[in-house]
Amino acid sequence: MKSLGATEVVDYSQEEVWGAVADNSVDVVYNNYNGKGNADMAMRKLKPGGFYIAIIGPLSSRPKPGVVQKSFLVNATRPRDLVSRHLGHSSKRSNLTVATHRR
Numbered sequence: 632m633k634s635l636g637a638t639e640v641v642d643y644s645q646e647e648v649w650g651a652v653a654d655n656s657v658d659v660v661y662n663n664y665n666g667k668g669n670a671d672m673a674m675r676k677l678k679p680g681g682f683y684i685a686i687i688g689p690l691s692s693r694p695k696p697g698v699v700q701k702s703f704l705v706n707a708t709r710p711r712d713l714v715s716r717h718l719g720h721s722s723k724r725s726n727l728t729v730a731t732h733r734r
């Protein structure tokens with residue numbers, strides 16, 4: 632993840648992602664796990680102007696102002712590909728934070 636530009640990497644098998652990441656500190660959440668409340672928990676962590684992408688599960692019923700939500704199935708296993716190809720932004724900008732949450 633660091634090679635993709637992440638400034639912080641959380642090992643989901645060692646600690647809970649939502650507790651390890653500060654509020655308003657994440658640019659992109661790529662949700663590939665339909666955990667209860669994931670979308671709403673992600674809203675607290677995302678920066679204004681951030682992106683919440685769900686390939687499974689619902690979008691947040693209470694989206695944060697300025698956060699873009701997308702729900703679709705993609706054929707991209709690397710968050711860098713997802714950001715640049717589907718959202719039209721480059722993950723090469725400075726200070727991109729990528730958090731992944733899998734079970």
